[in-house]
Amino acid sequence: MTTPTHRFCVAPMMDWTDRHCRFFHRGLTRHALLYTEMVTAEAILHGNRDRILDFDAAEHPVALQLGGSDPIKLAAASRIGAGYGYREINLNIGCPSDRVQEGRFGACLMAEPDLVARCIAAMAAAVSIPVTVKCRIGIDDQDQEADFRRFIDTVASAGCCTFIVHARKAWLKGLSPKENREIPPLDYARVYRLKAERPDLTIVINGGIATLDACDEHLRHVDGVMLGRAAYHEPFILADVDRRFFGDTAEPITRRAALERMIPAIERQIANGGRLNNITRHVLGLYHGRPRGRLFRRILSEEGQRPGAGADVLIKAIAAAEGESAIALSPAAE
Numbered sequence: 001m002t003t004p005t006h007r008f009c010v011a012p013m014m015d016w017t018d019r020h021c022r023f024f025h026r027g028l029t030r031h032a033l034l035y036t037e038m039v040t041a042e043a044i045l046h047g048n049r050d051r052i053l054d055f056d057a058a059e060h061p062v063a064l065q066l067g068g069s070d071p072i073k074l075a076a077a078s079r080i081g082a083g084y085g086y087r088e089i090n091l092n093i094g095c096p097s098d099r100v101q102e103g104r105f106g107a108c109l110m111a112e113p114d115l116v117a118r119c120i121a122a123m124a125a126a127v128s129i130p131v132t133v134k135c136r137i138g139i140d141d142q143d144q145e146a147d148f149r150r151f152i153d154t155v156a157s158a159g160c161c162t163f164i165v166h167a168r169k170a171w172l173k174g175l176s177p178k179e180n181r182e183i184p185p186l187d188y189a190r191v192y193r194l195k196a197e198r199p200d201l202t203i204v205i206n207g208g209i210a211t212l213d214a215c216d217e218h219l220r221h222v223d224g225v226m227l228g229r230a231a232y233h234e235p236f237i238l239a240d241v242d243r244r245f246f247g248d249t250a251e252p253i254t255r256r257a258a259l260e261r262m263i264p265a266i267e268r269q270i271a272n273g274g275r276l277n278n279i280t281r282h283v284l285g286l287y288h289g290r291p292r293g294r295l296f297r298r299i300l301s302e303e304g305q306r307p308g309a310g311a312d313v314l315i316k317a318i319a320a321a322e323g324e325s326a327i328a329l330s331p332a333a334e
Contacts, residue, residue, distance in 0.1 A: 004061040021282040038095065117154050
């Protein structure tokens with residue numbers, strides 16, 4: 001099994017980067033590293049593992065993100081995840097939500113670097129694949145550069161060689177997760193300095209990155225970039241990733257081809273009792289900024305909700321978006 005490259009990654013996002021989203025994104029980029037939603041160690045140990053962890057091999061390279069703070073449980077969950085074929089196990093030390101804090105994991109663990117180090121050491125001992133960390137640059141009033149470096153050095157000493165750093169601190173009280181993605185100021189320079197001071201580590205930067213041009217600039221200073229909401233809301237940005245960041249000379253996929261690739265997956269989903277919208281909700285932004293983009297979204301949003309909706313709805317939406325349909329374009333649609 002090859003070690004995944006972190007040059008370009010799509011962020012783990014709760015309620016978004018499920019297996020259907022990842023399968024769609026993989027059709028747009030062959031090389032970007034994809035991540036699952038965060039899954040707690042407890043859920044893996046005590047829940048329906050196949051439902052939680054199963055994925056299509058076509059999604060590779062894909063990494064599993066875990067949440068937790070018990071080294072023994074995280075090691076066991078990592079071992080199970082590796083058994084399902086994930087290429088990397090990532091520990092979430094960045095989520096600031098109240099629910100996550102109540103479980104004593106996520107960003108609040110930046111205050112306990114020794115505990116995080118014990119978790120990483122246990123996880124790394126349990127698997128043969130990379131174990132990585134996704135963190136912030138600080139939390140609350142513990143946001144001095146020395147605090148950040150102490151966290152990184154302590155966790156790195158336990159065997160973590162790759163850090164994905166959201167270049168904002170997190171306020172654990174008083175801000176919602178959404179506000180924590182927007183209000184604390186970005187400090188990319190702190191992440192750049194970390195890489196300069198610890199060239200032995202793989203440093204991936206995350207937070208507020210919206211364009212591939214911005215990715216180019218960041219890659220002058222760090223090893224990799226991670227896009228989140230920009231990649232989800234405007235997924236066709238991913239179609240140029242392979243050429244631009246991996247030197248892949250293959251012809252980029254078209255929007256139509258990316259959607260037609262989804263049809264067999266939709267048919268399997270429907271046959272297994274699933275709903276069309278579980279898949280098509282992830283593709284709504286594919287025609288963002290295009291002349292018939294709103295019409296595409298309207299067809300999928302309205303007709304994809306009806307009972308029994310199938311791949312025919314997606315086919316209709318493709319035809320409308322590509323200008324091959326006689327569907328009228330009302331003022332509301334465009």
